[in-house]
Amino acid sequence: MVDRRSGRELVQIHNFVYRYPAFQEGQPPVTALDGISLEIAAGEFFGLTGTTGSGKSTLCLALNGLVPQATGGVVSGDIIVAGMNTKRAPVAELAMQVGLVFQDPEANLVGLTVEDEVAFGPENLGLPRDEIAARVDWALDVVGMGEMRRRSSTRLSGGQKQRVAIARALAIRPAVLLLDEPLAALDAALRQSMLAELQRLKEALPDTAILYVTHDQAE
Ligand code: ADP
Ligand code: MG
Numbered sequence: 558m559v560d561r562r563s564g565r566e567l568v569q570i571h572n573f574v575y576r577y578p579a580f581q582e583g584q585p586p587v588t589a590l591d592g593i594s595l596e597i598a599a600g601e602f603f604g605l606t607g608t609t610g611s612g613k614s615t616l617c618l619a620l621n622g623l624v625p626q627a628t629g630g631v632v633s634g635d636i637i638v639a640g641m642n643t644k645r646a647p648v649a650e651l652a653m654q655v656g657l658v659f660q661d662p663e664a665n666l667v668g669l670t671v672e673d674e675v676a677f678g679p680e681n682l683g684l685p686r687d688e689i690a691a692r693v694d695w696a697l698d699v700v701g702m703g704e705m706r707r708r709s710s711t712r713l714s715g716g717q718k719q720r721v722a723i724a725r726a727l728a729i730r731p732a733v734l735l736l737d738e739p740l741a742a743l744d745a746a747l748r749q750s751m752l753a754e755l756q757r758l759k760e761a762l763p764d765t766a767i768l769y770v771t772h773d774q775a776e
Contacts, residue, residue, distance in 0.1 A: 568620065
């Protein structure tokens with residue numbers, strides 16, 4: 558396990574600046590991140606809040622390398638995730654270390670059964686069958702969705718979909734778990750109860766750095 562006091566944080570962001578390419582030729586590039594520095598250690602649940610358009614999702618994409626590797630644009634500074642520089646490390650390798658849950662329940666799942674959704678990552682990692690099964694059981698248990706494992710993910714409520722999306726990310730046992738406004742599409746009462754559940758992820762994932770992104774200051 559990485560010890561915070563050792564200074565070997567799982568996420569290290571050093572003066573990171575990012576500009577998206579201009580929407581149209583002749584227009585200026587869009588500055589989405591302007592000198593961000595932060596560090597997150599294993600076992601830490603780090604809350605990040607900011608208004609819409611402040612660059613939260615861009616930061617998540619920069620942590621898994623899609624920014625700038627898929628988006629282009631202009632970068633300075635560095636992001637080191639589990640020892641990899643996200644500007645250069647292969648995106649497929651980063652995807653094995655960085656679990657990402659988006660705001661939109663529909664964007665997180667591909668329409669398989671719940672257990673197949675969760676098995677997807679471990680299968681991609683080429684793990685043995687019993688290890689895959691053990692990870693699926695564990696991840697579904699963490700989010701309380703074990704009993705719905707044979708249901709199609711298309712037939713779940715929004716809250717259940719987000720639980721499965723989290724289980725899907727957990728099953729790769731990521732070094733870093735990014736939760737990008739995972740509750741924003743849910744109603745207020747459910748948001749409150751699921752927020753408490755999310756905070757308990759810390760205990761299930763003592764070796765993971767968790768970044769929880771929200772635009773809601775009250776959370
Ligand atoms: P947040 O998640 O905090 O709402 P975003 O990271 O989505 O913020 O957006 C940050 C800024 O980057 C905004 O000004 C947004 O318009 C701009 N932006 C986001 N995606 C793109 C893109 N693909 N191309 C150009 N600009 C973008
Ligand atoms: Mg966003």
